[in-house]
Amino acid sequence: MNVFFDVAQEHETKFLKLLKHMVVESIKEDGCSLYQLWLNAHDPYSYVLVEHRETQDHLAAHGETPHWFDFNDGYLKSDYEEHHYNEIPR
Numbered sequence: 001m002n003v004f005f006d007v008a009q010e011h012e013t014k015f016l017k018l019l020k021h022m023v024v025e026s027i028k029e030d031g032c033s034l035y036q037l038w039l040n041a042h043d044p045y046s047y048v049l050v051e052h053r054e055t056q057d058h059l060a061a062h063g064e065t066p067h068w069f070d071f072n073d074g075y076l077k078s079d080y081e082e083h084h085y086n087e088i089p090r
Contacts (some may be wrong), residue, residue: 001057003049004058004081012045018072019049027050031058045077058075 007015021036031054033065040046059077062068073080 001051001053002083003051004083005047005049006077007045007047009045009076014041014072015047015075018075019047019072022067023049025065026062029058029062029065031033031055032062043080 005015022034023037026032032051033054035049035053036050038048038050040048053062
C-alpha cells in the first residue's frame with residue numbers, strides 16, 4: 001500500500017515528527033515487512049508512505065494501534081490517498 005500526503009507547509013515539522021514515530025512503531029508490528037516515508041523529489045511538501053503487510057488482517061491490526069490513533073490529518077492540505085496493490089507472482 002502507498003499512502004500519499006500533501007502537507008501544509010506550516011505543519012510540516014509536526015507532521016514529520018508524528019510520521020517518523022509511526023514508522024518506528026509500525027515496522028515492529030507482526031506482518032509488516034516494509035514501512036517507509038518518502039519525500040517527493042519535485043514537491044517539498046508531498047510525501048508517500050510505502051508499506052507492505054503480509055495479510056489484510058495485519059493491516060487491520062495496524063488500524064488498532066496507539067500510533068495509528070495518534071495520526072492527525074489536520075496537518076494536510078487535503079485528504080490523504082491510499083492506493084492498495086496486489087503483488088503479481090513471477
